[in-house]
Amino acid sequence: QKEVEQNSGPLSVPEGAIASLNCTYSDRGSQSFFWYRQYSGKSPELIMSIYSNGDKEDGRFTAQLNKASQYVSLLIRDSQPSDSATYLCAVTHSGGSNYKLTFGKGTLLTVNP
């Protein structure tokens, strides 16, 4: 069973601070890593994808991947109240000829004005 683990939170940060969200995964052969944002009552929205070790930046978001440690993180700089949501980590692992996406349970982020 491929596992993706996240701290369920809630993680509470003040407006303007850096929010750090973490995720670990069990399958060492995993190749693709995604962060989805899910507002309450809404569907997941893809915000970041990362495929190789290191950092990937997109606006206020930075994804970090360390395959040796089986760890992926998402940093949100200058956090805004509109960033308050559940952040889902998802990992693609090979299942024979198919790449399956496994989700963590999500971390609830609250940004306080």
Add this chain to the structure above:
Amino acid sequence: EAGVAQSPRYKIIEKRQSVAFWCNPISGHATLYWYQQILGQGPKLLIQFQNNGVVDDSQLPKDRFSAERLKGVDSTLKIQPAKLEDSAVYLCASSEHPPGTSVYNEQFFGPGTRLTVL
């Protein structure tokens, strides 16, 4: 570009009744997925189609759930009979590449159908 469409958005039924959900993926996307998301959990894959063929249905409770994608475009997911534990949001997603051809296979979700079984 239009996103993934789903209907209905909400459904309330009694246990042992049947229900069906519909999904239309992003135009040109070869792969379609149905997920079940229980409150407080991440989405769990139920079934995956490439065009009109099933790629993976290992987590689909086949005694009560069925799904089809007859013309390789839109899809329906059916539950018959429903149980209380089927109360969840049913999410449809699509991706551009056929499964197994690319790790860069980003999935895009529809708005979901919230099912309540009483």
